[in-house]
Amino acid sequence: MVYAVNPMPRPRSLTHEDIAKAALKVIDRDGLAALAMRAVAVELGMGTMSLYRYVNDRAELEVHVVDLVLSTVDLKPPRKPWQKQIVTLAERVRDAIKAHPEVVQLAIQHRQDSVNSLRWGEAILEILTKAGVVNRVIALRAIIAYVTGAIQLDYRGPLHGRGTDIIATRDDFPLLKETAAQARMVAPMDEFRQGLEALLQGLSPL
Amino acid sequence: MVYAVNPMPRPRSLTHEDIAKAALKVIDRDGLAALAMRAVAVELGMGTMSLYRYVNDRAELEVHVVDLVLSTVDLKPPRKPWQKQIVTLAERVRDAIKAHPEVVQLAIQHRQDSVNSLRWGEAILEILTKAGVVNRVIALRAIIAYVTGAIQLDYRGPLHGRGTDIIATRDDFPLLKETAAQARMVAPMDEFRQGLEALLQGLSPL
DNA sequence: GACCGTAGGCGTACATCGCACGCTTACGAC
DNA sequence: GTCGTAAGCGTGCGATGTACGCCTACGGTC
Numbered sequence: 001m002v003y004a005v006n007p008m009p010r011p012r013s014l015t016h017e018d019i020a021k022a023a024l025k026v027i028d029r030d031g032l033a034a035l036a037m038r039a040v041a042v043e044l045g046m047g048t049m050s051l052y053r054y055v056n057d058r059a060e061l062e063v064h065v066v067d068l069v070l071s072t073v074d075l076k077p078p079r080k081p082w083q084k085q086i087v088t089l090a091e092r093v094r095d096a097i098k099a100h101p102e103v104v105q106l107a108i109q110h111r112q113d114s115v116n117s118l119r120w121g122e123a124i125l126e127i128l129t130k131a132g133v134v135n136r137v138i139a140l141r142a143i144i145a146y147v148t149g150a151i152q153l154d155y156r157g158p159l160h161g162r163g164t165d166i167i168a169t170r171d172d173f174p175l176l177k178e179t180a181a182q183a184r185m186v187a188p189m190d191e192f193r194q195g196l197e198a199l200l201q202g203l204s205p206l
Numbered sequence: 207m208v209y210a211v212n213p214m215p216r217p218r219s220l221t222h223e224d225i226a227k228a229a230l231k232v233i234d235r236d237g238l239a240a241l242a243m244r245a246v247a248v249e250l251g252m253g254t255m256s257l258y259r260y261v262n263d264r265a266e267l268e269v270h271v272v273d274l275v276l277s278t279v280d281l282k283p284p285r286k287p288w289q290k291q292i293v294t295l296a297e298r299v300r301d302a303i304k305a306h307p308e309v310v311q312l313a314i315q316h317r318q319d320s321v322n323s324l325r326w327g328e329a330i331l332e333i334l335t336k337a338g339v340v341n342r343v344i345a346l347r348a349i350i351a352y353v354t355g356a357i358q359l360d361y362r363g364p365l366h367g368r369g370t371d372i373i374a375t376r377d378d379f380p381l382l383k384e385t386a387a388q389a390r391m392v393a394p395m396d397e398f399r400q401g402l403e404a405l406l407q408g409l410s411p412l
Numbered sequence: 413g414a415c416c417g418t419a420g421g422c423g424t425a426c427a428t429c430g431c432a433c434g435c436t437t438a439c440g441a442c
Numbered sequence: 443g444t445c446g447t448a449a450g451c452g453t454g455c456g457a458t459g460t461a462c463g464c465c466t467a468c469g470g471t472c
Contacts, residue, residue, distance in 0.1 A: 009418040010468040036458065047422040049460080058459065111362065112369045118379055125381035135400075137389050141359065142401030146348070149355025153347065156317065163318045173324055175331035183343050194341075195348030198408030199401075215447040216439045242429065253451040255431080264430065 012054075014044065019054055020068040023061055024100060032102040037061070063110045069103050070116035072096050075123040082131035083200045089123060090147050090196055097151055104155045108148050139203050146199050150192050159188050218260075220250065225260055226274040229267055230306060238308040243267070269316045275309050276322035278302050281329040288337035289406045295329060296353050296402055303357055310361045314354050345409050352405050356398050365394050 022043040027035050037058060041048040055061045073092045077085035097107050111117045124143060128136050157163035160183070167173065168180035228249040233241050243264060247254040261267045279298045283291035303313050317323045330349060334342050363369035366389070373379065374386035 008469045010420050010466080012420075037460080038458080049423080049462095050421045052460075053420060108358065109362065112373075118373070118376075118382060122379045122382050125385060129381060136385050137365075137392050138397060138400045138404075140385060141365070141397055142352070142356075142404060145355035145359045145401060146352050146405070147355070148358065149351035149353070150348075152314065152354065153351045156315070159343075159347070167318075167324070170324075173328045175335060176324060176328050179331060179342050179346060186343050191344060191347055194344045195351060195405075198344075198348060199352070199405045200408065202404030202406065202408035214440045216437080216449050218449075243431080244429080255433095255452080256450045258431075259449060 014046075014054055016054060016064050017068065019044070019051065019061065020064040023065045024068055024103070027065070027102050028100055032105060035062075059110075062106045063113045065103060066107050066110045066114045067116050069096055069100050069107065070114060070120065073116065073120060075119060077123070077127055082127050083197065083204075085127045086124060086143065086200060087193055087196055089120065089127070090143070091192070093120060093147060094151050094154075094192060098154075101155055104152055108152060111144075111148070133203065142199060142203060143196075146196060150195060154188070154192070159183050159186060159191050220252075220260055222260060222270050223274065225250070225257065225267065226270040229271045230274055230309070233271070233308050234306055238311060241268075265316075268312045269319045271309060272313050272316045272320045273322050275302055275306055275313065276320060276326065279322065279326060281325060283329070283333055288333050289403065289410075291333045292330060292349065292406060293399055293402055295326065295333070296349070297398070299326060299353065300357050300360075300398060304360075307361055310358055314358060317350075317354070339409065348405060348409060349402075352402060356401060360394070360398070365389050365392060365397050 019040065023035060023040045026039045026043055030039070037051055038048045040061070041051055044051075051061070055064070070093070073089075073096045075089065078088050080088070097104055107114075107117070121140065121144070125136060125140060128139055133139050164180045164183050167176050168183075170177055225246065229241060229246045232245045232249055236245070243257055244254045246267070247257055250257075257267070261270070276299070279295075279302045281295065284294050286294070303310055313320075313323070327346065327350070331342060331346060334345055339345050370386045370389050373382050374389075376383055
């Protein structure tokens with residue numbers, strides 16, 4: 001008796017997005033340190049090892065989380081000068097990540113493996129190309145460096161955060177102290193934008 | 207009989223630096239993932255829990271490692287225009303960290319808690335002040351963002367690394383592909399410096 | 413409706429982690 | 443010699459990621 005060569009087996013009950021959403025829920029609720037295969041499995045109402053049917057290891061799960069967080073980023077640039085276009089795209093990534101602060105680490109760590117992250121890079125390159133920027137290698141890398149660094153800086157030691165307050169009392173670093181005091185006058189939104197605008201202006205001649 | 211109010215107890219046999227050196231040796235030999243209290247204790251020929259006499263927790267040990275790595279950074283700026291001074295200081299941090307690549311993560315994570323990291327910030331502020339840069343808050347934060355981002359970028363996906371090669375074959379991102387190909391023509395040293403110079407130039411009017 | 417190959421799902425187990433806790437011991441002043 | 447202090451360590455706990463192998467739901471074919 002001849003049977004089917006390819007009988008249809010039990011269908012999958014989860015998508016990668018389902019898993020990413022569950023993981024993100026865990027992170028948002030209990031912090032990045034609480035992100036564990038067991039916790040995600042509980043969130044999904046499955047056994048721990050079931051997750052490994054969808055994901056090779058923890059790292060791959062993290063990539064899916066990053067992709068989920070970045071999936072909301074609108075890549076269509078506004079009708080403005082190219083510098084403003086880049087600033088806008090940069091601010092959108094920053095906002096997407098700030099909506100899930102604990103993901104910062106993952107977003108940077110898995111930048112190269114996240115499709116949505118690469119899509120963003122491609123969008124930036126489109127703007128740079130249309131703008132006629134010649135040295136796009138330097139420009140793109142510098143923009144990525146600044147954006148990732150700034151997002152992280154804002155996470156680890158926000159301008160109006162505890163770290164700044166502490167430094168403002170340290171007499172062993174007089175200039176840092178003075179600057180920390182001045183930091184109170186700077187709007188957090190301006191910080192990111194003005195730094196990036198400076199970088200882009202310096203990049204223009206390239 | 208009246209005894210001493212403060213009898214001298216057993217003296218300490220280790221300094222924080224000893225511990226940091228042992229930890230760094232573990233990291234350099236077996237990678238950051240291998241950095242464990244147990245491993246450091248073995249390296250020092252002590253019991254695991256003895257470390258906790260010198261350090262509150264793992265995080266504090268990590269800070270000491272960062273301080274050790276940054277302790278070699280010369281903070282004396284060269285006799286050059288202020289932009290070049292900052293570039294030099296930035297390159298020195300980058301080189302210090304690149305000498306122990308796996309420490310990158312820690313260096314960024316504990317930036318605020320490392321004395322040597324703060325010293326570096328103070329040195330940068332001195333340069334900015336002498337140069338007459340007005341908005342030093344924005345300037346310093348932008349420089350830190352760029353430097354940390356770039357160091358990390360170079361670690362996660364170096365210009366001439368595997369990631370670039372992979373992207374150079376991805377037809378779904380034509381511009382990234384093209385740029386990845388061009389990346390082979392750019393000297394890695396130039397990348398860091400040129401991006402920073404662009405930022406500093408844009409920062410000058412501030 | 414009986415059958416069966418595939419792949420989904422899960423239970424158990426292991427090595428490893430940070431660290432809480434409490435005991436033992438080296439030290440130096442009296 | 444005596445003793446208070448703090449250094450040093452042994453044991454144990456609750457986590458972690460994941461290897462391995464078993465059980466079972468499914469949806470074809472007959």
